[in-house]
Amino acid sequence: MWSTEIPAFAPLLIGAVLALFTRGWLRGIVTLGVILASGWHLLQVPEGITVSVSFLGYDLVPYRVDKLSLIFGYVFHIAALIGVIFALHVKDTVQQVAALVYAAAALGAVFAGDLLTLFVCWELLAVSSVFLIWARRTQRSYLAGLRYLIIQVLSGVILLAGLLVHASATGSLAFDYIGLEGSGGWLIFLAFGIKACFPLLHNWLTDAYPEATPTGTVFLSAFTTKVAVYALARSFPGTELLVFIGAAMTCFPIFFAVIENDLRRVLAYSLINQVGFMICGIGIGTALSINGAVSHAFNDIIFKGLLFMSMGAVLHMTGRINGSDLGGLYKSMPKTAALCIVGAASISAFPLFSGFVSKSMVMAAALEEGYDWVWLMLLFASAGVFHHAGIKIPYFAFFSHDSGIRTTEPPANMLTAMTIAAVLCIAIGVYPHWLYQLLPFDTGYNPYDATHVLTQTQLLFFSALAFVWLNLQKLYPPELHSVNLDAEWLYRRLFPRIIGAGFSRIWQIDRDFRGWFLARIHGLLEYLAHLHYPGGRASVTRPTGHMVIWVAVLLAVYLWLLLSFPNADTAIGH
Amino acid sequence: MAEKKHMFDDPKNVRRVLYVLYCCCALLFILDFVIQRHLVHPWERLVGFYAVYGFVGCVVLVLIAKWMRTFLMRDEDYYDREELNVATTDGGDHVEH
Numbered sequence: 001m002w003s004t005e006i007p008a009f010a011p012l013l014i015g016a017v018l019a020l021f022t023r024g025w026l027r028g029i030v031t032l033g034v035i036l037a038s039g040w041h042l043l044q045v046p047e048g049i050t051v052s053v054s055f056l057g058y059d060l061v062p063y064r065v066d067k068l069s070l071i072f073g074y075v076f077h078i079a080a081l082i083g084v085i086f087a088l089h090v091k092d093t094v095q096q097v098a099a100l101v102y103a104a105a106a107l108g109a110v111f112a113g114d115l116l117t118l119f120v121c122w123e124l125l126a127v128s129s130v131f132l133i134w135a136r137r138t139q140r141s142y143l144a145g146l147r148y149l150i151i152q153v154l155s156g157v158i159l160l161a162g163l164l165v166h167a168s169a170t171g172s173l174a175f176d177y178i179g180l181e182g183s184g185g186w187l188i189f190l191a192f193g194i195k196a197c198f199p200l201l202h203n204w205l206t207d208a209y210p211e212a213t214p215t216g217t218v219f220l221s222a223f224t225t226k227v228a229v230y231a232l233a234r235s236f237p238g239t240e241l242l243v244f245i246g247a248a249m250t251c252f253p254i255f256f257a258v259i260e261n262d263l264r265r266v267l268a269y270s271l272i273n274q275v276g277f278m279i280c281g282i283g284i285g286t287a288l289s290i291n292g293a294v295s296h297a298f299n300d301i302i303f304k305g306l307l308f309m310s311m312g313a314v315l316h317m318t319g320r321i322n323g324s325d326l327g328g329l330y331k332s333m334p335k336t337a338a339l340c341i342v343g344a345a346s347i348s349a350f351p352l353f354s355g356f357v358s359k360s361m362v363m364a365a366a367l368e369e370g371y372d373w374v375w376l377m378l379l380f381a382s383a384g385v386f387h388h389a390g391i392k393i394p395y396f397a398f399f400s401h402d403s404g405i406r407t408t409e410p411p412a413n414m415l416t417a418m419t420i421a422a423v424l425c426i427a428i429g430v431y432p433h434w435l436y437q438l439l440p441f442d443t444g445y446n447p448y449d450a451t452h453v454l455t456q457t458q459l460l461f462f463s464a465l466a467f468v469w470l471n472l473q474k475l476y477p478p479e480l481h482s483v484n485l486d487a488e489w490l491y492r493r494l495f496p497r498i499i500g501a502g503f504s505r506i507w508q509i510d511r512d513f514r515g516w517f518l519a520r521i522h523g524l525l526e527y528l529a530h531l532h533y534p535g536g537r538a539s540v541t542r543p544t545g546h547m548v549i550w551v552a553v554l555l556a557v558y559l560w561l562l563l564s565f566p567n568a569d570t571a572i573g574h
Numbered sequence: 575m576a577e578k579k580h581m582f583d584d585p586k587n588v589r590r591v592l593y594v595l596y597c598c599c600a601l602l603f604i605l606d607f608v609i610q611r612h613l614v615h616p617w618e619r620l621v622g623f624y625a626v627y628g629f630v631g632c633v634v635l636v637l638i639a640k641w642m643r644t645f646l647m648r649d650e651d652y653y654d655r656e657e658l659n660v661a662t663t664d665g666g667d668h669v670e671h
Contacts, residue, residue, distance in 0.1 A: 139658050258639035259647070331580045367614050375615070379624075383631040399582060451611040455618070458602045459628040465599050466632035468592060477640040483652040484643070492653050 004045045007063045008073050008111050009121075011038035012080065012104035019096050028088045031100060035084060039077040042070070050113055058173050061113025068294065071438045072110040072230050075298045076103060078424070079222035079305060086309050086417035087215035098131035099219045106223040110230050114173045115163040115188070118231070122159055122195075125224055126152030132216030133208050141211040147491075148208035152224075155194035162187025178235040189236060195228035196279060197272045199248050203488035205272060206256075210264040210321075214312035217264060221271055221308045222301045229278045229297050238285025243366075246280025247374045249273065250381035256486060257388035261322045261479050263397055264311050267304065270347065270389040273381060274300045280378065281362035284369050287441035292361025295435055299346065299354040299428060306343035306421035307393060310336055313410035313418070314397055320405070323392070323479035328402030335409050337398040342422040346429065348390035348460055349382060354425045356456065357432035357447040364445075382456075383463045390460075391467050396479055599625070 015034030022030050047070065051063040080103040087095065105128055109121035126149060133145035166184025167173050178185045194201045205225070209217050236242060253269035253276075260266045274296070281293030313336050314329065315321045330337040342353070349355035359382065366375040409415060428435050432447055470476040531538040581587050603625055613619055620626075 140654065143657055254635060255639045255642055258636055259643050330582070372615065379627060380631045380635075383628045384635050387632045387635060402583075449612075450609050451613065454602070454605055454609055454611065455624040458606070458622075458624040461595070461599050461602055462625040462628035463632045464595060466629045466636075468595065469629075470633065470636055475640075476636060477643060480647070481650040482643075483648045483650055485646045485648060492657070496656070 004041075005049060005051055005063070006041065007051070007108070008038065008042050008045070009104040009108040011041060012100050012107060016097050016100035016104065019100055020093065023093075024091075027096065028084075031084050031096065032081070034100075035077060035081045039074075039081070042073050042077060045070070052113070055116075058116070058167065059114070060116055060173065061175075062117045063111050064113030064175075065111060067438075067440045068230070068233065069110045071294060071298060071440070072226065073107060074438065075226075075301050076106050076110070076223065079103070079219070079301050082302075082305055082309075082417045082421050083215070083219045083222065085420070086218055086312070086414055088413040089411045090213075090215055092135055092213075094131050095135045095213060095216060098128050098135070099216070101128040102132070102219055102223060106227050109227045113175055115159075115166070115175050116173055118175050119156060119159050119163060122191075122227075123153065123156040125227060126156060129220055129224060132219055133212040135216055136211060136213050138211075144208045144211040148204050151194060151204040155191045158187055158194070159191035162189075162191055175234060177237070180236070180239060180241070189239075192228050192231045192235070193245075195224055196232060197225060197228075197249065197275055198245055199252060200487045202249075202253070202272050203486055206265055206268040206486065207488055209268045209271075210262050214316045218305050218308050218312060221267075221304050225271065225275050226297050226301055229275060229282070229293065232279065233282045233290060233293060237282055237290055239283055242279050242283025243371060243374055244283075246276045246278070246283055247377040249276025249279060251276075251377050251384070254381060254384035254388050256484060258392070259477055259484055261324055261482060263321050263323055263326070263393055264308065264315070266323075266388060266393060267307050267311060270307075270385060271300075271304055273385055273389075274304065274347070276381065277359055277362050277378065280374065281365065284362070284365045284371065286365050286369060288361050288368070288443045288445060289365030291436075291439045291441050291443055291445070292358060292363075292365060295358035295439055296355075296362065298435060298438075299358045299425075302421050302424050302428075303343045303346035303354055306418055306425060307340065307347065307389065309414065309418045309421065310340035310343060311393070311397065313414050316414070317407045317410050318405050322481065323396035323400075324481055326397045326403050326405070327400035328398070329405060329407070330398040331402070332405070332407045333398070333409055335415060336418070337394065339415075339418040339422045340394050340398065342425055344390040344394050346425040348386035349456060350429075350460060351448070351453045351457060352426065352429045354428040354435075356429055357435065360447055360452060360456070361443075361445055379459070383459055386460050386463045387467060391464060
């Protein structure tokens with residue numbers, strides 16, 4: 001029976017089971033139908049529902065609906081719908097089932113009202129999404145998936161430790177404001193931070209996402225980091241540390257993005273940069289900044305999805321994704337190029353595109369709260385994001401020098417998914433109040449005032465001018481086949497080397513010890529052999545006469561004993 | 575069979591796009607004086623603050639990134655050389671099902 005208390009993740013889990021047992025076009029219809037039905041169901045669900053159960057003396061709330069969880073629920077449905085349409089041509093049960101379970105886990109996490117439910121969804125996110133990476137079925141993706149899984153599961157284990165410490169300190173498992181007062185809070189913060197790509201903890205994303213399948217990355221870009229953003233907005237709003245972490249996250253990835261060759265890895269760095277804006281907004285903690293963070297997460301899922309889809313389409317059609325191998329594709333993929341440019345304009349926050357109506361809230365809040373330097377960093381990152389995602393991605397894929405690749409537009413389902421995302425990007429940019437009415441707070445913010453439009457347009461056009469100038473001066477770094485070292489070097493190169501060196505030392509000690517021990521044994525054997533081999537003392541052949549003499553000696557001793565104690569026998573006998 | 579000429583095959587069209595960009599930039603700079611802006615931060619009051627910041631920010635970004643290449647850039651197979659070797663000797667056969 002239909003009820004608004006059916007948890008939002010349940011339909012998608014059922015959809016995953018159905019996808020497992022269906023094939024071909026039937027599976028496409030079933031999965032799309034399930035997502036649409038689930039989305040419709042969520043639209044009927046009012047705020048304020050909580051389902052609670054008692055477990056081992058703790059009150060668990062596996063399903064809690066409020067304004068903050070609803071907006072993430074809606075956008076996760078949009079992401080799942082777009083992602084599934086984009087992947088309709090894929091005949092791979094693993095990917096399609098994993099994607100639905102992954103989406104269900106993300107929904108479960110944002111509607112979780114207690115930390116234990118969150119933990120379960122947190123781990124399910126990791127375990128389901130890794131199949132989207134492994135589904136590429138290359139050695140590189142296998143190893144990248146393993147590293148991804150280890151880091152994600154580690155984040156879950158830290159979350160579990162944190163929630164246990166937190167529960168024993170406060171007696172509550174509620175997934176509400178936690179703060180950094182106790183050690184449990186710090187552990188939970190760290191667990192969220194790993195998934196949110198805090199600086200130095202970020203490389204799982206840039207390592208794994210570009211190794212996933214062309215369609216898998218679209219799902220990956222939507223869920224994991226945004227669940228972390230939601231979790232931080234729920235448990236750590238107004239934590240000042242997040243302002244600085246967020247500001248750092250907006251700035252450092254853009255340098256890597258500029259010199260990165262793999263265009264999906266450029267987008268992965270750009271994803272961290274965008275999450276930085278959200279983290280910063282959560283840290284500032286005012287109604288305006290939280291609204292900014294949440295709405296930017298909403299928009300980012302759509303425009304980053306669009307960008308990943310356009311690059312996925314390029315990879316799908318040409319088999320290449322390095323900027324150095326691509327170029328001139330606008331000739332054979334003009335529609336994809338146009339859709340990519342819509343995504344690029346949205347992420348760059350051009351007026352009338354979706355990024356414009358959300359990112360500015362965070363920046364306005366930073367200024368209002370007196371974070372001048374942070375504001376300057378965000379402004380620099382805004383110019384930088386246009387530079388590396390807004391210009392670099394479309395330019396090196398579709399324009400630049402002609403690579404000579406001639407292909408066709410991607411399949412119709414891919415174009416449809418990209419078109420839906422592009423329409424949403426523009427619709428939200430033009431009618432931002434559609435988005436604003438879903439936000440947790442009512443701030444009456446209006447993005448379209450003359451100052452904001454003018455200043456943002458100036459920033460972007462002069463960034464474009466900088467790109468042109470650098471190119472004309474031949475100062476722009478060319479796209480090169482290369483790997484750029486990042487924090488991952490620690491665990492991909494340094495630690496294996498140290499561990500390798502440590503093990504080889506241990507092996508050497510072990511070998512030396514065994515060598516010494518064997519030498520002792522050998523010595524003993526040699527000694528024994530020396531005794532028994534011909535000429536040895538133990539192998540001398542003695543005449544029979546020796547034996548007769550010794551027997552005679554023995555008998556003489558017995559005789560002497562008997563004669564000395566004649567009555568001993570009879571005494572015992574009596 | 576000659577391939578169809580595309581829009582940017584003709585350098586004239588590329589130049590046209592650039593001229594449009596230059597004109598837009600000039601226009602936007604002039605608008606600073608025309609439009610009454612309400613500004614919060616003292617730096618914003620500097621004429622052309624956003625324009626200069628955008629331009630200089632991007633140039634600095636690219637030059638620093640380019641300099642970072644001198645110590646961060648490695649061969650494309652930098653990690654693969656060791657990791658894929660390990661994978662082939664112990665357990666790489668998990669992959670190709």
